[in-house]
Amino acid sequence: GPGGGAALENANPLIYRRSGERPVTAREEDDELPDSIDDREIFDLIRSINDPEHPLTLEELNVVEQVRVKVNDAESTVAVEFTPTIPHCSMATLIGLSIKVKLIRSLPERFKLDVHITPGTHASEHAVNKQLADKERVAAALENSHLLEVVNQCLSARS
Amino acid sequence: GAGPEGQCGRGSSQSGRGLVQGRGLPPPPPMAGTILLSPGPGWSCRAVLGEGHQRTVRRVAWSPCGSYLASASFDATTCIWKKQEDGFECVTTLEGHENEVKSVAWAPSGTLLATCSRDKSVWVWEVDEEEEYECVSVLNSHTQDVKHVVWHPNQELLASASYDDTVKLYHEEEDDWVCCATLEGHESTVWSVAFDRSGERLASCSDDKTVRVWRRYKPGNEEGVACSGTDPTWKCVCNLSGYHTRTIYDVAWCHLTGALATACGDDAIRVFEESASSDPRQPTFGLAAHNSPRRAVTLHCSASVLRTSVEAEPSRKKRPRVSFSKHMSLMARAVFPVSFLE
Numbered sequence: 001g002p003g004g005g006a007a008l009e010n011a012n013p014l015i016y017r018r019s020g021e022r023p024v025t026a027r028e029e030d031d032e033l034p035d036s037i038d039d040r041e042i043f044d045l046i047r048s049i050n051d052p053e054h055p056l057t058l059e060e061l062n063v064v065e066q067v068r069v070k071v072n073d074a075e076s077t078v079a080v081e082f083t084p085t086i087p088h089c090s091m092a093t094l095i096g097l098s099i100k101v102k103l104i105r106s107l108p109e110r111f112k113l114d115v116h117i118t119p120g121t122h123a124s125e126h127a128v129n130k131q132l133a134d135k136e137r138v139a140a141a142l143e144n145s146h147l148l149e150v151v152n153q154c155l156s157a158r159s
Numbered sequence: 160g161a162g163p164e165g166q167c168g169r170g171s172s173q174s175g176r177g178l179v180q181g182r183g184l185p186p187p188p189p190m191a192g193t194i195l196l197s198p199g200p201g202w203s204c205r206a207v208l209g210e211g212h213q214r215t216v217r218r219v220a221w222s223p224c225g226s227y228l229a230s231a232s233f234d235a236t237t238c239i240w241k242k243q244e245d246g247f248e249c250v251t252t253l254e255g256h257e258n259e260v261k262s263v264a265w266a267p268s269g270t271l272l273a274t275c276s277r278d279k280s281v282w283v284w285e286v287d288e289e290e291e292y293e294c295v296s297v298l299n300s301h302t303q304d305v306k307h308v309v310w311h312p313n314q315e316l317l318a319s320a321s322y323d324d325t326v327k328l329y330h331e332e333e334d335d336w337v338c339c340a341t342l343e344g345h346e347s348t349v350w351s352v353a354f355d356r357s358g359e360r361l362a363s364c365s366d367d368k369t370v371r372v373w374r375r376y377k378p379g380n381e382e383g384v385a386c387s388g389t390d391p392t393w394k395c396v397c398n399l400s401g402y403h404t405r406t407i408y409d410v411a412w413c414h415l416t417g418a419l420a421t422a423c424g425d426d427a428i429r430v431f432e433e434s435a436s437s438d439p440r441q442p443t444f445g446l447a448a449h450n451s452p453r454r455a456v457t458l459h460c461s462a463s464v465l466r467t468s469v470e471a472e473p474s475r476k477k478r479p480r481v482s483f484s485k486h487m488s489l490m491a492r493a494v495f496p497v498s499f500l501e
Contacts, residue, residue, distance in 0.1 A: 130347070
């Protein structure tokens with residue numbers, strides 16, 4: 001990962017237990033009824049994203065939590081707050097970008113996505129949030145093949 | 160799913176002759192960086208300019224005379240294309256910006272061009288009768304990414320909009336281009352600006368979900384607004400807030416009717432008109448409503464431009480919808496740029 005042999009910023013992160021699989025309801029099994037997208041579904045999409053530095057998922061590091069996901073299917077909006085493990089985490093933009101890309105690739109086009117840092121948990125949260133909210137900056141960044149590769153590694157399923 | 164790709168930059172010809180779309184689709188090649196001339200109802204695609212750019216084409220602009228097309232790209236260059244009998248030829252490539260060029264604009268005189276970039280700078284270029292382009296100024300006034308540049312309708316005055324939340328104005332003073340005004344007030348990135356027909360007012364739109372109208376006060380003005388030296392002061396005289404629910408990416412000011420149109424990330428295009436009783440020092444604008452034939456003309460003008468630009472976008476999944484809501488805000492998919500055909 002980035003940094004090569006350099007020491008990790010947060011060498012001993014707290015690790016959180018994963019929540020279990022979601023039980024399938026009868027309504028969900030009925031193909032005639034449309035499924036509306038809810039907080040849990042968004043959380044399921046992002047919980048297994050790999051942290052860029054540690055061999056752990058964002059859920060295991062508590063960077064993402066279901067309670068910090070807010071979906072409004074009727075208004076086609078999704079808001080995700082993520083909590084960097086330390087206030088000066090230099091990976092915050094990359095993590096936010098990975099969350100954003102995962103949602104862009106997974107959700108219908110109608111959804112408007114808002115990915116931002118949990119207030120009060122990062123020294124540069126305004127600057128990071130502003131970059132993540134700028135769709136032109138996100139698009140231009142993803143045209144950088146090296147950055148795209150790093151993001152794709154975060155999004156790949158671990159064996 | 161939805162993607163940041165497929166954004167559409169467009170420019171309209173001053174004489175209404177040609178509609179151009181710059182398309183930024185991601186690889187696979189050879190579609191990346193392609194410029195298409197004018198698909199749409201009653202229009203036929205005349206040319207595909209696929210060889211000029213290696214990355215997203217962000218904006219295109221016709222020269223005032225209509226013979227040249229400038230294209231600004233994320234590949235950090237601006238190409239100048241000249242119309243030939245059988246197509247377009249790239250006559251020069253303007254280099255110098257360090258990274259993505261976001262906008263390009265021709266001055267009404269046709270001899271000046273401006274570009275702006277994520278490298279925070281605005282460049283002014285001069286072109287002579289031999290079609291030679293020369294950079295005459297690099298302006299480093301903004302502290303962040305510059306999103307858009309636009310020229311005053313009848314003076315050599317340039318405006319720029321930036322991620323640093325300001326609008327800046329520039330003119331030539333004793334052979335040097337300088338920043339002569341900074342318009343502060345927006346609380347987030349300013350995405351675009353537009354002058355009204357007279358050039359005495361400017362509208363700006365922002366990620367803060369507002370449109371602000373600014374008015375120029377010259378030294379010695381009767382309202383007693385203070386000016387520094389010989390430079391006019393620009394004051395914010397109207398703040399349109401509460402109408403837009405997401406980032407406003409573009410604003411256009413119709414030089415025929417005085418109407419303002421906005422392109423918003425909430426998938427709507429809105430048209431605003433100045434109230435009949437509006438005071439120039441504190442103008443009031445309201446959303447255009449059903450009942451006047453004047454509005455119908457404005458909307459028809461907007462609708463034909465917008466329908467063309469929306470339908471011209473290559474359809475990734477569904478065809479974009481254009482319909483009229485009861486408040487006459489036109490609904491279109493992820494509207495990015497908007498402009499009026501004159």
